[in-house]
Amino acid sequence: MESWLKQYGASGLDDLELADFSNTGRGVRTLRRFEEGGKILTIPHGVLWTVKHAYADPVLGPALLSARPPLSVDDTLATYILFVRSRGSGYDGLGSHVAALPASYTSSIFFAEAELEICAGTSLYTTTKQLDRQIEADYKELVVRLFGRHQELFPCDKFTIEDYKWALCTVWSRAMDFKLGNGDSIRLLAPFADMLNHSPKVEQCHIYDVLSGNLSILAGKDYEPGDQVLINYGPVPNNRLLRLYGFVVPSNPNDSYDLVLATHPMAPFFEQKHKLWVSAGLDSTSTVSLTLTDPLPSSILRYLRIQRLNESDLAGMVSHKSDAAFEKVSDSNEVEVLRFLVESISSLLDGFKNQLEKLEDQLAEGFYTPEGNAWSAAHVSLGEQRVLRLTRKTAEDLLAAVETGSGNKRRLLSTPAQCAKCKKVSVHLMRCGRCNEVTYCGRACQVAHFKEHKAICRATAAKNGSKKD
Known part of the structure; x- marks a missing residue:
């Protein structure tokens, strides 16, 4: 040659x-x-x-x-x-x-x-x-x-x-x-x-x-x-690297995970939201790369903030001629977005057949033949799980900051609880800001349950010495 x-x-x-x-x-x-x-x-x-x-x-x-x-x-x-x-x-x-x-x-x-x-x-x-x-x-x-x-x-x-x-x-x-x-x-x-x-x-x-x-x-x-x-x-x-070239780089600093964000065209207010996504440089189906250096790109939050807008939010944006920058819409919207993100990333991580700790132990013990196909596949799984865990941790930290700053005592629970309205069981619920006794999966359930909960809430709050009206 x-x-x-x-x-x-x-x-x-x-x-x-x-x-x-x-x-x-x-x-x-x-x-x-x-x-x-x-x-x-x-x-x-x-x-x-x-x-x-x-x-x-x-x-x-x-x-x-x-x-x-x-x-x-x-x-x-x-x-x-x-x-x-x-x-x-x-x-x-x-x-x-x-x-x-x-x-x-x-x-x-x-x-x-x-x-x-x-x-x-x-x-x-x-x-x-x-x-x-x-x-x-x-x-x-x-x-x-x-x-x-x-x-x-x-x-x-x-x-x-x-x-x-x-x-x-x-x-x-x-x-x-x-x-x-x-x-x-x-x-x-x-x-x-x-x-x-x-x-x-x-x-x-x-x-x-x-x-x-x-x-x-x-x-x-x-x-x-x-x-x-x-x-x-x-x-x-x-x-x-493994898909195109047939090799991997252990502890690759460029590891990433492509997160696909999608909304069905039949979802409520799809047309209005689609216009907002486009003006924000996105689409109704957008793929965003999560990386070790940028585990939660702002485009993901922008997309989800738009996706979670309710009718009153949309009406307010039209009346105020708001653009689609969406650094933050409201505390309730932000909490809903971040909780959804934490739950979604947790679900993705649960879908990995071999969890990160297991793979780390197996690689350290020489379970896989170095440079072999299984060894390479293990390194890919390690890399993607590290990125996703960092993304979840970033979302959890943002969620905690919003919950602390909102004054509504919203926080992740230490054990699973049930939403008082829809009966969904999760650790990602918010406590009632008045009585601190019942939990909800989001603002919509809290509002829908208020008439039923109102009397008990006030009585419990008074008993606990709350100064809230």
Whole structure:
């Protein structure tokens, strides 16, 4: 592969070599010293794998052009890779690059069911299940739109669904994405450069030159001869690393959980609330990323404040021409939002098959084979649970502050209690601010129960010496 790349003008290859490393597997080793920021490698545009190059192929291009609607970027690149592999190592030099690719991948779609079950409850688990179904549907459509119509180019035994999954993982794990000056983006695979492994400890150092179309790799740190050359894929959480690249980073500081907020169109006052969500930069279905550095983004509170608005709240906003910033609507709205959030996060955490403490003990005791699929799945579950627990703690702290400041003696109970109106049992109830005896799940139940509770409340308050009217 190196000699073929040199023919096309690749530079820097004499100072590098492919090598196997104990912690990352196959990678690139430097043969000389490099200072941070220095250019290590340049791959010319003529040998990059792009959609444009796929369409320019004299044999494959016409078949791709016949597909209607056109294939997606990933399907085009995956088909290109499989086509070159089916033609053998001599196909325009590209075959030597394909021959150097891994024979298999450790992305989550290749996990055995028992391995994936380790992280049941995580977003990765759900996404992987959905992805499996999507890949199967996409493959069947690809057969109808392209493979089946050009069987002489796409022999059945070399374009199976397993081949398709392998090619997709090649694209996901090795492609690089760049923004272009006109606002568009380009996805490409760069021979040899795609052998570079990831490390969060180096600066991002891969550059695409829009004018020349060449890809360059700079030194993300100082290197000595024999060091592995690394690049930084960016702040990627473990659930994404394992899904796309097939590895995880223990104690990944970029771990996250994507929280989906949704409201049914038949919910009361949906149209009014939808307008408010849009004006707040949201939608009726919004996905917000929870992270270790920002476990409770303000957009979540904005969404839920709007979702919990009642008729009088909405009327007040119209009469006062209030916007949708919603730093806070009212104490009652804030308490309802935060209680709902605490309960929802608790429910999500209860859905994890293996709880955080158990996984920590198992990993510390060497229960899982290091770097194995189950070990990686355990780290994904750990990361997502840590984020969710931090989110819940943040919501609980905000709730306590609102309850303390509201003067209504609202607080989380130490043991489960029953709402005096709807009979719901929970620890997330509020006590009556007058008598401090009965509990409610929210302001609506308290108001609805007031006529029944009024006489007893006043008597109890008087007995306890309350000064409230």
